[in-house]
Amino acid sequence: MxxxxxxxxxxxxxxxxxxxxxxxxxxxxxxxxxxxxxxxxxxxxxxxxxxxxxxxxxxxxxxxxxxxxxxxxxxxxxxxxxxxxxxxxxxxxxxxxxxxxxxxxxxxxxxxxxxxxxxxxxxxxxxxRGNFVNCRNMTMRRDSTKKGIYTMLRNVLLPPRKPIPVLESVRTLAQLRDEMLKFGIFPFLNGGTFLGWYRECSVIPHTTDMDIAVFAENWNLQFSEFMWTHNSSFRVKRQLGLVNDSYELTLVPKNGFETPVDVFLMYKEIENGKENRWVGGLTTTGIKYKYMYPEYDPWCAADLMGHLFWVSCTPEDKIQKEYGNTWYLDENSSKYIWNAAQNAVENGRFSREQMKTETYNEYKINDFS
Known part of the structure; x- marks a missing residue:
């Protein structure tokens, strides 16, 4: 391109x-x-x-x-x-x-x-990338918000974020899709956003962010630079990892509800002659995780509340890999432990010096002025 x-x-x-x-x-x-x-x-x-x-x-x-x-x-x-x-x-x-x-x-x-x-x-x-694939539109019985002792303690130490407004957040994600397309980047639904689309044809109502992924080879560094300009409708709230290892950006819109959008780079690796894909996760202490996927085929297109987004052409296969055989059951987001996913494995760690200087950065609005 x-x-x-x-x-x-x-x-x-x-x-x-x-x-x-x-x-x-x-x-x-x-x-x-x-x-x-x-x-x-x-x-x-x-x-x-x-x-x-x-x-x-x-x-x-x-x-x-x-x-x-x-x-x-x-x-x-x-x-x-x-x-x-x-x-x-x-x-x-x-x-x-x-x-x-x-x-x-x-x-x-x-x-x-x-x-x-x-x-x-x-x-x-x-x-x-336009072959249309449909969602399941399942009727959901919502999980109780009652929490175990561990979850309650965790929520005291790290208060959970508020659920996002569904319609506005989908429009926000579509706006980000359009900004990425200007740079030739094709994002696809990932994580809980992918699950919500396939299972419910919507956004899970208690979710607190949106998730998309991009193939690492499709990333355009000039898009990252564009995020720091006044021309973008978004600002960078957080950056984790390195472009070649466990990279993740959290973007929020400059106007309206600040729906966090987590953008993950998805990397390719060959193991025993087979291609695998993975996205990274990172703790505050520098421990890295891999979310492992089989050979990925994201290039089908889907409708999420009137907006086009790209998805895997075999959604249930990918969702079952990450969420297990009971993916169709609701689990309240306040109980979700990100590094306990079915497909998450430890992947080494960044050094303390790296965490201080380049692999864990959070930004405030003043950083953009």
């Missing part, structure tokens, strides 16, 4: 030859979106003088306009899409059983009634 000097995904400018090719080759009586991956890749390379069409051009047409024209679409493969006002994504019908969803706010240019994406590599990534 191409980036500009400030780290943002670069916007493409079509060459004159490509502009002319579109005008001559794709003439439509109704608005449509170009979703043909082969043509988009050639447009991205600006090699339109060598464009060869040996099959139908794939375009998508709004369902409201579908069938409204008597135009002969013989040279086109048509997809129908839906633009629901209460969703922040478009829904494309690929077949009767499969659909693709992508965010509405991708950049494009209109040429002869044809919308042509202008950040093509990003658009293709959105498309390839």
């Amino acid at each position: 191409l980036h500009s000097g400030n780290g943002f995904v670069r916007t493409m400018i079509l060459s004159d030859k490509c502009e002319k090719w579109i005008q001559n080759s794709i003439q439509l009586p109704i608005p449509a979106l170009l979703v043909d991956q082969n043509i988009l890749q050639q447009l991205q390379l600006n090699i339109c003088n060598k464009m060869r069409l040996n099959r139908k051009i794939k375009i998508a047409v709004d369902a409201e306009n579908f069938g409204s024209s008597k135009f002969d679409f013989e040279n086109f493969e048509l997809l129908r899409f839906y633009n629901h006002t209460d969703k922040d994504y478009l829904v494309f019908e690929v077949s009767s059983e499969n659909k693709i969803i992508i965010p509405k706010n991708f950049s494009y240019k209109i040429n002869n009634n044809l919308k042509v994406p202008t950040q093509i590599s990003l658009f293709l990534d959105l498309w390839n």
Whole structure:
């Protein structure tokens, strides 16, 4: 993916030859979106003088306009899409059983009634990650807030945070998703947020933060720098670990309820010829933990209260790995012990000097002034 000097995904400018090719080759009586991956890749390379069409051009047409024209679409493969006002994504019908969803706010240019994406590599990534997967929408019996002695003592020493407002927090997470996409970063739901989406199609009502993860190889350091500017809608509240080891950022919005969003880097390792993934956890004394996952496949797309988020294509497999066979039972967040998860193992420790200087940092609002 191409980036500009400030780290943002670069916007493409079509060459004159490509502009002319579109005008001559794709003439439509109704608005449509170009979703043909082969043509988009050639447009991205600006090699339109060598464009060869040996099959139908794939375009998508709004369902409201579908069938409204008597135009002969013989040279086109048509997809129908839906633009629901209460969703922040478009829904494309690929077949009767499969659909693709992508965010509405991708950049494009209109040429002869044809919308042509202008950040093509990003658009293709959105498309390839867009296979829709549904949540379970289970009816939950909420866990009692009654606590054992250990939990009560822990809550005296470390008072639990207040539950987050659900709708506002989901909107906050979608806003962060959009800021990350500007840098070519694709976050996916993780931890309790992932569990809440899959199990309940919502946010667990007693949760106190949101969790997302990013593949370490997809991380863009310029995004971290952007978080420290006045241009971001978020500020860094906490940073744990190092970029190459157990890295975690806690971000909070600058306006509205300060919903903490924990952003974990997910690392890859090969063990006995098999790929594993893990995210880190860190105690205040420097002990590191790994949350271990089998080979990860985050690239499906899901709806969380009208907003698009990326998730594993095999959600129950990943959730069972972390939360065990009783993942479908509610456990009050005030009782949750993060380093006692089913898939958590110790992973060494950072030195006292590292903890003082680089691997455990908390920030106040004044640090941003």
